[in-house]
Amino acid sequence: MTVADFFGCTFLAFGPPFAMFVFTIAHDPIRIIILIAAAFFWLVSLLLSSTIWFALVPIRNYLEFAIFYTVIFQEVFRFVIYKILRKAQNGLKKITDNSATFIENKHILAYVSGLGFGIMSGAFSVINILADSVGPGTMGLKSGNEMFFLTSSCISLCFILLNTFWSVIFFNACDNRNLIHSGFVVCSHLLASYLTLLNGVSSWGCIVPLYLILIFTGCLAFKVVGGSIASIKSCLSFK
Amino acid sequence: MNTIKQNILVFNILFLLQFPINSYGDRTKDKMYEEISSSNACFRRLNGTHQIGCSSKRGGSTGVIHFCETEKDLEDIIVQGTGYPYIPILPFKLFNHAALHLMIDSNKISGLILHTNNEPVDVIKNFTHENQCPNPYSSIDGTCKKESVWNPWGTGLLYFDIPFPIFYVERTEDVGLIRECFVKFNNYSYQEHADRSLCSLELNSFMYATTNSPTCIRRSSIVSNLNPQKFCDPLGDSNVWASLHPLAEGPKKNETKPIKDYKYIVIAARLDTTSLFEKTSGASSPITGIVTLLSLAKYLNDTVRLEDVKAGKKNVLFFLFNGETYDYIGSQRMLYDMLNGNFPIPNANDTDILPAIGPEDIDLFVEISQLGNINQKLYVHYLNDGKVVNNFVNKLTNTSSPVPFEAVPNSLPPASLHTFLKNSSSFPGLVISDHKTFYSNHFYNSVYDNSSNIHFKYYNLTTEEISVIPKDSIQYFIKNITEIIGRSIYQEITGHGYTGDSKVDLILVNELLYCYLEDPNCKVHQAVHKDLNLPKIPLALYVGVKGQEHNARILTSLTLGWFTGKTVGQGNINCTNKFRSYAFKYYNMSKSIYDLNVTMCYQVTMNATEAVSPAFSIKDYDWSSGQYSSWTESTWKELNVRLFLKPSANQGKMTMAIGCISMIFSFLLVYFIKSRSHILFVPPIPTDAPTDC
Numbered sequence: 001m002t003v004a005d006f007f008g009c010t011f012l013a014f015g016p017p018f019a020m021f022v023f024t025i026a027h028d029p030i031r032i033i034i035l036i037a038a039a040f041f042w043l044v045s046l047l048l049s050s051t052i053w054f055a056l057v058p059i060r061n062y063l064e065f066a067i068f069y070t071v072i073f074q075e076v077f078r079f080v081i082y083k084i085l086r087k088a089q090n091g092l093k094k095i096t097d098n099s100a101t102f103i104e105n106k107h108i109l110a111y112v113s114g115l116g117f118g119i120m121s122g123a124f125s126v127i128n129i130l131a132d133s134v135g136p137g138t139m140g141l142k143s144g145n146e147m148f149f150l151t152s153s154c155i156s157l158c159f160i161l162l163n164t165f166w167s168v169i170f171f172n173a174c175d176n177r178n179l180i181h182s183g184f185v186v187c188s189h190l191l192a193s194y195l196t197l198l199n200g201v202s203s204w205g206c207i208v209p210l211y212l213i214l215i216f217t218g219c220l221a222f223k224v225v226g227g228s229i230a231s232i233k234s235c236l237s238f239k
Numbered sequence: 240m241n242t243i244k245q246n247i248l249v250f251n252i253l254f255l256l257q258f259p260i261n262s263y264g265d266r267t268k269d270k271m272y273e274e275i276s277s278s279n280a281c282f283r284r285l286n287g288t289h290q291i292g293c294s295s296k297r298g299g300s301t302g303v304i305h306f307c308e309t310e311k312d313l314e315d316i317i318v319q320g321t322g323y324p325y326i327p328i329l330p331f332k333l334f335n336h337a338a339l340h341l342m343i344d345s346n347k348i349s350g351l352i353l354h355t356n357n358e359p360v361d362v363i364k365n366f367t368h369e370n371q372c373p374n375p376y377s378s379i380d381g382t383c384k385k386e387s388v389w390n391p392w393g394t395g396l397l398y399f400d401i402p403f404p405i406f407y408v409e410r411t412e413d414v415g416l417i418r419e420c421f422v423k424f425n426n427y428s429y430q431e432h433a434d435r436s437l438c439s440l441e442l443n444s445f446m447y448a449t450t451n452s453p454t455c456i457r458r459s460s461i462v463s464n465l466n467p468q469k470f471c472d473p474l475g476d477s478n479v480w481a482s483l484h485p486l487a488e489g490p491k492k493n494e495t496k497p498i499k500d501y502k503y504i505v506i507a508a509r510l511d512t513t514s515l516f517e518k519t520s521g522a523s524s525p526i527t528g529i530v531t532l533l534s535l536a537k538y539l540n541d542t543v544r545l546e547d548v549k550a551g552k553k554n555v556l557f558f559l560f561n562g563e564t565y566d567y568i569g570s571q572r573m574l575y576d577m578l579n580g581n582f583p584i585p586n587a588n589d590t591d592i593l594p595a596i597g598p599e600d601i602d603l604f605v606e607i608s609q610l611g612n613i614n615q616k617l618y619v620h621y622l623n624d625g626k627v628v629n630n631f632v633n634k635l636t637n638t639s640s641p642v643p644f645e646a647v648p649n650s651l652p653p654a655s656l657h658t659f660l661k662n663s664s665s666f667p668g669l670v671i672s673d674h675k676t677f678y679s680n681h682f683y684n685s686v687y688d689n690s691s692n693i694h695f696k697y698y699n700l701t702t703e704e705i706s707v708i709p710k711d712s713i714q715y716f717i718k719n720i721t722e723i724i725g726r727s728i729y730q731e732i733t734g735h736g737y738t739g740d741s742k743v744d745l746i747l748v749n750e751l752l753y754c755y756l757e758d759p760n761c762k763v764h765q766a767v768h769k770d771l772n773l774p775k776i777p778l779a780l781y782v783g784v785k786g787q788e789h790n791a792r793i794l795t796s797l798t799l800g801w802f803t804g805k806t807v808g809q810g811n812i813n814c815t816n817k818f819r820s821y822a823f824k825y826y827n828m829s830k831s832i833y834d835l836n837v838t839m840c841y842q843v844t845m846n847a848t849e850a851v852s853p854a855f856s857i858k859d860y861d862w863s864s865g866q867y868s869s870w871t872e873s874t875w876k877e878l879n880v881r882l883f884l885k886p887s888a889n890q891g892k893m894t895m896a897i898g899c900i901s902m903i904f905s906f907l908l909v910y911f912i913k914s915r916s917h918i919l920f921v922p923p924i925p926t927d928a929p930t931d932c
Contacts, residue, residue, distance in 0.1 A: 002886060008894030015902025019909040107920075132267040136301045136441055137883030138890070141420065142270050146436055146886060150894055157901075226921040235919045 005149055006133045013126050013153040017119050017160050024111075030096050031112045038081055038116030038167075045070075045077040046124065067193045074121075075186050078167060081113050082174050106175065107168055107225045114167025118160035126156035144200070151203035155196060158210045162192060165214075165221040172224045184220070188213055275417070275440075275880040277410035278352075279516035281401070282878070283446035285455055285471060286566075287854070287862035287869035290448070291397070292515075294873070295350065295404035299443035302326035302349035303432065303885060304421045313338060315429070317345045322425075322432025324349035326440045328417060330356035331687075332363055336394055343402060350442040351405045352880075354414045359691070365392035365681035368515050373653040373683070376865045377566040379622070379660055382651045389652050391677050397515055397684065404442040406880050407516045407686065420882060439885035447471070448873035453862040455871060456855075471871040472784035475851030476561045478569045479510065479796040480583065481803045482844045483539055483555035484548045486593050487822040495822040497594040498554075502602040504728060505556045507570075507655055508532040509563035509608075510792060511782040513684050517878070520689040521780045523611030523680040525563075526755040527693060529795060531607050531717050531724075532557060534748050537802040538725040541741045543732055551732045553602060557799060560655045561792060561850040562782040564684060566868035569850040570655035574598065574662055575867075576848060583846060584821045592821050598659055603627050603731065604668035605724065606654050611693035612679035613716040616643040620650045621669040622660060628667050634727040635671075641719045647675055671724065689777075690756040697753045702833070705745055714752065718743045750832055751798075755780075759794065766829035767797035784872050785851050792847075800845030801828050810838030821846060 025031045049070040059065050089109075129152045139148035166185045173181035192213050198206040283292040302324040307313045313327055324347055329338070331353055342348040371393040372383035383389055408414055420438040448455040448471035455471040489495035508528035512521030536557050548554050562568030576582040577597045587595035610617070619632050635644040651657065656668040673679050682688040690696075693713050700707055708714050721743045729737045747763070754761040759773040778791035808814070810827040817825040823842050830837040854860045854867040862869055912919060 002891060004891035004895040005886065008891070008896070008898035011898030011902040012894075015898065016905035016909070019902070019906040022906075023909045023913045105920075129267050132271060135268070135271070135883075136299075136439070136885060137271045137881075138436060138886035139267070139271055139884070140436060141273060141438070141882065141884045144270060146884075146890055148267075150897065153898075227919055228921070231919050231921060235915045 002134060002136060002138065005138070006130060009126070009130055009133060009149050009153040012150070013122060013130075013156045013160075014119075016157060017115065017122065020115060020164075021119075025115070028096075030092060031108075034085070034109065034112045035116035035119075037084075038113035039120035041077045041081050042074065042117045042120040045073040049073045063197065064194070067197075068190070071186070071190050071193050074117075075170075075189060078117065078170055078185075079174070081117075081167075082110075082171050085109050085113065107172065110168045110171035111164060113171075114164040115160075117167060118163030121163055122156045122160035125159060126152055145203070147203055151199060151207055154207055155199065155210060158207075158214050159192070162189075162214055162217055165217040168221040169217070169224050181220075181224070188217060271883055272441075273416060273420075273882040275406075275408055275413045275882060277413050278406040278408050278878075278880040279518045280444040280878040281405040281407075281515050282444060282517070282875060283448060283873040284474070284565075285448055285450070285452045285871045285873065287453065287865065288451050289398075290400055290450060292446075292873075293401040293403065293405045293444065294446035295442050295444045297445045299441045299445070299881075300324075300326075300349045300404055301439055301441045301885065303437045303439050304328060304417060304425060304882075306418055306421045306426070307333065309333075310338065313341065317341065317347055319429045320347065320432055321430055322437050323347035326350040326352060326442065328352045328354065328414070328421070330354060330358070331366060332356075332358065334396075336396065339396065339399070339401070348403060350403045350440065352417070352440065352442075353405065353407045354411075355409075356414075357411055363687060366685045366687045367393050367681065367683045368396040369393045369513075369684040370395045370398060373564075374566050374657070377571070377661075377868065378653055378657045379651065382622075382657070383653075387676050389674075389677055390683050392681055393683070397513065404444045405515070406442055406444070407518065408880070409518070417882060420884075424884065433887070434889060435887050436890070437885050437887075439883055441881045441883065443880070444875060444878045446873035446875050448871065451862070452869045452871045455873070469874055471873050472786070473851050473855045474562055474565050474782050474868075474870040474872055475568050475572075475785045475849070476511075476782050476787070476789045476792055477796075477847040478561055478573055478850040479557075479559040479792060479799060479845065479847050481536070481557045481796075481799045481846070483536070483543060483557070483803055484545050485822060485844050486554065486583070490818065490820070490823060493818040493820075495592060495820060497591060497822075499594045501548075501552050501554050501594070501600075503554055503556045503596065503600055504731060505558055505601050505604045506532055506535060506724075506728070507558040507560060507604065507606045509655060510559045510561045510569070510780070510795065511564050512688070512780045513564045513782075514686050516686065517779075517781075518686055519779055519781045520682075520686050520692075520777065521684075522688050522690055522693045522695065522756055524609040524683060524688065525780065526752070527610040527713070527717065528607045529559065529755065530748065530751045531610055531721055532559065533751055533795070533798055533802060534717065534721045534743050535607075535725055535728075536799055537747065538721055538741070538743050539728060540803055542725065542729055542737060542739060547729075547733045551734065553732045555728065555732070556596075556601075557803065558655075559792075559795060559799065561789075562852075562868070562870075563655055565782065565870040566852075567655055567658045568782065568852050568868045568870070570658040571867050572850050572853055573848065574658050575853040578662070582848065598662060598666060601659075602667065603631055604656060604659060604666065605631070605728070606656050606668065606670045607724075608652060608654055608670050608672035609678065609680055609683075610671070610673050610717065610720065611713070612673040613694065613711060613713055616645055617671055617673060617720060618645050618647045618675045619669050619671055620647045620652055620654075622649060622651050623665055623667065624648055625665060625667050628669055631727060631731060632669060634730055635723065638723055638726070640723050642716065642723060644671075644723070645675070650676075652678075671720075690752075695752055695756055697757060698749055700746060700749070702746060708745060708749065714745055714749045717748050717752075718745050721748075747832060754794075754798075755791075759790065762832040762835060763798055764794050765835055766832055767801045767826070768794060769827070782850075785849075796845055796847060797826070797828075800824070800826065800843035801841060803845065804828075804841040804843035806830075806839045807842045808840050810840045814840030 133149045170185045281293040283294050303322045305316045305325050306328045371388040424438040459469045461467050487495035487497045509525045512519050560569030580588045583593050632646045654670045659666045726737045750762050758775050759778045814825050814827050826841050827838050828841050829835045830839050852868040854869045
């Protein structure tokens with residue numbers, strides 16, 4: 001029955017991002033290009049992080065340190081994307097058909113690049129585990145428990161969504177020079193990454209705070225893009 | 240496992256391909272599976288009509304572990320268990336016909352693990368999966384009667400087609416690991432096995448060959464199949480032979496002249512054993528035979544002079560037949576070569592290097608069989624009581640010696656002699672063994688036929704301390720019989736009894752046994768093969784397939800060459816560069832086991848001939864005829880055993896449900912948000928996009 005495990009975990013981790021891709025990105029070629037460009041920049045940050053990890057042989061086994069500089073690299077590259085997209089904005093204007101919504105709502109750019117960032121990071125975090133979930137066995141023989149695959153998928157989903165929200169907040173913070181928001185992004189990224197270390201000890205102790213952070217970040221992002229309680233109400237009222 | 244660690248892992252793996260650094264590289268897989276490294280697989284062999292042995296499913300058979308201490312445990316789990324298929328873990332003593340049939344018939348068993356349970360040999364009493372009549376199809380009819388079989392404890396399971404994989408786990412730590420896992424996860428409420436995660440094993444020993452040898456050879460041939468994959472290989476290796484004194488005169492100006500009109504006394508032994516698994520032991524059969532033959536070669540080399548051979552026109556040939564366990568592969572091929580004039584070299588009649596030797600040139604064939612039972616007397620079996628045989632039997636039985644010999648006429652245990660007698664019933668041959676009507680070895684062709692079966696204890700001694708070795712040891716036993724047989728052969732050649740004082744070196748016998756039973760890096764092997772570095776486990780004595788490196792055969796042939804060779808000066812680099820031919824080879828070897836560092840140049844008559852059944856070279860051979868051995872061994876990709884935790888079906892269902900629900904829900908939610916995004920997100924006040932921030 002481990003094939004069921006594999007598909008269940010895949011649907012859990014990549015179902016929501018896939019839905020987002022299908023409904024909000026797939027219809028516009030420019031968005032797809034930006035998504036892939038963002039994913040590429042995440043890969044570049046991974047390359048640099050792993051080069052450093054590989055070079056620093058003595059502290060290779062101290063993940064606490066590795067987490068710190070990998071998060072910093074990711075945030076630096078988020079800023080790089082931001083700069084590039086802002087520079088490319090005038091060029092993009094010329095080649096898009098429906099430039100109106102695209103350019104007018106600058107949050108769309110942030111959302112698309114954030115999702116690209118997130119999908120790639122989610123893929124890398126869970127794909128090794130998913131590959132192993134197909135085999136005849138499950139976790140729990142030496143360490144961990146049977147819920148390991150499920151919790152890993154949950155964590156991976158959490159990071160995909162978090163990256164999307166972080167990009168939205170971060171881009172806006174850069175536009176408005178809001179240091180508090182950009183600081184929040186870096187700090188919450190660090191915090192969330194360190195929380196994953198708890199997965200080995202207790203999976204609930206890891207997942208619950210991660211999803212609390214996700215909800216808070218989501219609310220903040222929602223507020224940043226102009227949402228409010230009133231807009232939710234009017235949205236739900238179906239007039 | 241956390242995100243970052245996984246990120247890093249991918250690159251770690253990429254880098255590890257280039258730099259063998261031991262670093263933080265534990266994949267999830269490493270935490271899920273535990274390799275059982277000391278496992279020995281049972282594999283599949285085929286003959287002209289059948290397949291025997293075991294095979295797993297492609298990709299491995301999995302099953303839930305169940306430890307069985309008694310037969311009842313096995314029956315209980317088959318009846319009560321709900322988490323099947325199961326893989327029972329049985330101690331060797333429970334592995335028999337009844338248990339195997341119970342498992343096969345239940346259809347709830349997907350594999351089997353056997354272990355020794357740390358029981359000493361004397362508790363087990365007997366363990367042999369050979370037939371009760373070994374080699375039934377290639378032996379002479381009537382030599383193994385139903386009422387008196389040679390191997391009465393034989394279960395015949397070695398020749399059984401078992402539908403699931405079987406592994407033998409050697410190390411007790413590995414068995415302990417499996418037991419620990421079993422106790423933790425499986426060993427309670429068997430009826431609820433289906434509802435929880437269970438400790439399981441994956442046995443991977445998928446065999447490519449199937450049905451029988453001709454089928455598999457046809458499938459492997461390029462003519463009938465464009466995919467040139469080999470599914471099976473013929474069993475076989477090389478026979479080793481050497482002559483006591485050279486078969487050719489010379490060399491003069493690199494030319495040798497064959498000595499043609501001699502008769503030969505052959506001393507033969509078998510070189511191989513088998514077992515249900517990859518690992519073989521073979522102390523009583525064939526090691527006692529090999530060691531006796533080797534020390535006999537040394538003893539005769541010391542006593543019989545070249546002039547004696549010339550005067551009597553009788554030379555001694557030493558034959559070590561390989562693959563005898565599988566329908567006498569080695570001797571069948573040797574006889575086939577002899578009858579076609581291809582022994583000792585191809586087309587021996589047309590080439591002027593060595594004399595052609597046929598079965599009619601053999602005056603006497605003395606075969607040394609199992610000699611592991613030191614408490615009894617020895618038995619000389621023979622079918623044909625011609626003059627020569629009778630004479631020789633009298634010589635053996637009449638000598639007053641520490642070991643009495645008894646003649647057993649009209650009897651022949653399984654031996655290479657069968658092959659020669661089948662060809663000509665007047666062939667003068669006899670077999671010397673430690674049993675009269677049935678084997679004294681209760682572990683024939685099994686992993687338990689080890690040094691404790693023949694009560695061997697190694698003594699690391701110098702010549703002065705020789706008295707430490709007790710008189711009732713296997714070393715003394717072999718020394719004594721070597722001297723008796725040696726003197727009888729001396730008398731056979733020269734016509735008069737031996738009067739010299741040459742004795743068999745007890746230390747050498749001790750060392751030889753040690754070489755085969757415990758450490759292949761022993762002094763004798765060091766002497767014949769410089770810079771030897773083998774693992775300290777006994778050499779495998781399974782015949783294997785053609786083309787495999789067969790260390791036991793190579794080292795044995797060098798030892799035989801060393802014992803029968805003669806020195807031609809100091810050892811140096813020029814020695815091995817001397818002109819080589821079929822008649823002579825040159826090796827740098829130590830002077831003796833006491834002077835390993837003194838190297839001499841040896842002229843050696845030892846040679847090897849192919850020991851692959853003629854069935855594989857005869858065109859349009861009738862495979863069902865049974866004339867020649869038709870054994871092949873299946874090929875395989877990997878043999879391994881992994882321990883893991885099998886998830887319950889419920890867990891898979893739950894994960895699937897959670898995954899599907901979250902996916903469907905997210906599709907609905909995203910569609911909803913997207914369709915109402917103009918209300919949900921208040922459009923920002925249009926400003927010019929900042930170009931710098």
